[in-house]
Amino acid sequence: MKIEEEIKVKSFSSDWQRASINIMYTGNWLNLILEKRAAKKQITLQQFNVLRILRGQLPNPSTNNLLKNRMITNTPDISRLVDRIVAKGLVSRCKNKEDKRAVDLFITEKGLALLEEIEDDMMLNDLLPQNLSEQEAFQLSELLDKFRGSIPPEEV
Amino acid sequence: MKIEEEIKVKSFSSDWQRASINIMYTGNWLNLILEKRAAKKQITLQQFNVLRILRGQLPNPSTNNLLKNRMITNTPDISRLVDRIVAKGLVSRCKNKEDKRAVDLFITEKGLALLEEIEDDMMLNDLLPQNLSEQEAFQLSELLDKFRGSIPPEEV
DNA sequence: TACGTTTAAATGTTGTCACACTTTTGTTTT
DNA sequence: AAAACAAAAGTGTGACAACATTTAAACGTA
Numbered sequence: 001m002k003i004e005e006e007i008k009v010k011s012f013s014s015d016w017q018r019a020s021i022n023i024m025y026t027g028n029w030l031n032l033i034l035e036k037r038a039a040k041k042q043i044t045l046q047q048f049n050v051l052r053i054l055r056g057q058l059p060n061p062s063t064n065n066l067l068k069n070r071m072i073t074n075t076p077d078i079s080r081l082v083d084r085i086v087a088k089g090l091v092s093r094c095k096n097k098e099d100k101r102a103v104d105l106f107i108t109e110k111g112l113a114l115l116e117e118i119e120d121d122m123m124l125n126d127l128l129p130q131n132l133s134e135q136e137a138f139q140l141s142e143l144l145d146k147f148r149g150s151i152p153p154e155e156v
Numbered sequence: 157m158k159i160e161e162e163i164k165v166k167s168f169s170s171d172w173q174r175a176s177i178n179i180m181y182t183g184n185w186l187n188l189i190l191e192k193r194a195a196k197k198q199i200t201l202q203q204f205n206v207l208r209i210l211r212g213q214l215p216n217p218s219t220n221n222l223l224k225n226r227m228i229t230n231t232p233d234i235s236r237l238v239d240r241i242v243a244k245g246l247v248s249r250c251k252n253k254e255d256k257r258a259v260d261l262f263i264t265e266k267g268l269a270l271l272e273e274i275e276d277d278m279m280l281n282d283l284l285p286q287n288l289s290e291q292e293a294f295q296l297s298e299l300l301d302k303f304r305g306s307i308p309p310e311e312v
Numbered sequence: 313t314a315c316g317t318t319t320a321a322a323t324g325t326t327g328t329c330a331c332a333c334t335t336t337t338g339t340t341t342t
Numbered sequence: 343a344a345a346a347c348a349a350a351a352g353t354g355t356g357a358c359a360a361c362a363t364t365t366a367a368a369c370g371t372a
Contacts, residue, residue: 002301007226009212015293016284020186021228022300027183028229029304030176044358064321070163072177073184077359079322084358101320101367128172131305137171140299144178145158147296148185149287200328220351233329235352240328257337257350 019147034122041118046075047085048122051115054091054107061104063096090114175303190278197274202231203241204278207271210247210263217260219252246270 003022004010012018034045043051053070054062064078075081082105085091090111096102107115132140159178160166168174190201199207209226210218220234231237238261241247246267252258263271288296 001304001306003297007228009226013279015290015297016281016288017279019288019293019296019300020280020284022297023179024183024186025228026300026304027180030180032230065319070165072163072181074188075359076361079320080358083322096320099320099368101365103321123169123173124176125172127305128176128303132172132175132299132303134171136299136302137175140296140303141159141171141175141178143288143292143296143299144175144182146292147284147288148157148182149283150157221349231329232331235350236328255338255350257335259351 023144023147033124033127037121038118040121041114043085043088043090043114043118046071046073046081047090048115048118050081050085051090051107051111054105055112055115058107061096061106063102063105065102067105085111179300179303189280189283193277194274196277197270199241199244199246199270199274202227202229202237203246204271204274206237206241207246207263207267210261211268211271214263217252217262219258219261221258223261241267 003018003025004012006025007021009021012021031045034048038045038048049071050067053067057066064082067082068075068078071078082091082093086093090108092106092108094104096104128137159174159181160168162181163177165177168177187201190204194201194204205227206223209223213222220238223238224231224234227234238247238249242249246264248262248264250260252260284293
């Protein structure tokens with residue numbers, strides 16, 4: 001379904017406008033689906049993303065700071081986000097020996113098991129290949145990289 | 157800058173994965189920029205979007221419901237969102253004569269003036285054409301439409 | 313060494329979001 | 343016309359987000 005129909009707009013002032021709106025709309029569309037799938041296991045999408053990052057770092061620990069740099073969406077409140085997954089027993093937290101300011105984070109067995117269970121569903125492999133060829137997906141990603149250009153988001 | 161560098165990922169499990177992550181990342185990137193620009197005039201991006209929709213409906217009124225259907229991002233709490241712009245004097249609200257359930261919304265003179273002031277900045281005309289040709293922007297939008305396919309987000 | 317600066321994380325506060333539920337009005341069915 | 347249903351908006355609540363500030367540790371440098 002075209003973006004014009006989705007949000008009932010007759011026309012856009014330019015193709016750049018159309019693309020911008022479409023990126024935000026589609027990002028939100030993706031978010032809705034993924035939040036819904038994550039909710040089946042009583043976690044949020046952000047919590048899922050944190051778990052994936054933690055697993056990706058194994059056997060090394062991660063820190064709040066590392067998480068911040070790798071999150072897809074900006075998360076200034078990473079401390080309390082981690083609080084919540086620690087409370088669920090999916091992550092363990094202990095002080096770093098070398099840098100006493102930092103905190104080492106590890107995904108627990110429980111966290112790993114949950115990832116295993118949910119991951120297939122979160123990949124959207126049941127959806128995406130229906131709509132887009134892998135070639136087109138590649139091209140889409142290239143265009144998005146180009147869309148952002150080289151401007152760091154803080155400076156705009 | 158490639159998405160791999162932005163979030164420090166070595167590789168993705170597929171091009172669909174890469175594209176999905178990139179859409180969310182770029183959506184967030186856009187959001188950050190637009191929120192920042194809207195904040196210069198003490199409004200949020202959602203409030204700006206509401207004002208644009210209201211103006212687009214002129215000379216007709218809008219309703220909460222109409223807004224909900226046209227917002228780029230899901231907004232279940234549209235009532236209170238409108239409360240806030242009404243409180244700022246940017247929108248006026250009065251009961252619909254025909255359907256007593258509905259509420260008619262109009263953008264005020266103050267709202268129109270604010271749109272005028274801020275709109276150029278919000279278009280990102282200073283940014284986007286540097287990075288992407290209009291042709292590419294067109295293509296990007298087409299790919300995003302295709303990415304979502306025909307599945308309504310509630311059913312996924 | 314001592315000082316100022318930077319960095320990592322935590323916290324306090326305020327506002328907003330998400331979800332479910334309620335109220336009121338309109339529409340449909342029998 | 344009455345009952346059942348659907349739709350529009352509003353509300354109560356708890357979780358979460360954003361922003362600024364704070365605390366503690368590390369670093370850099372004179």
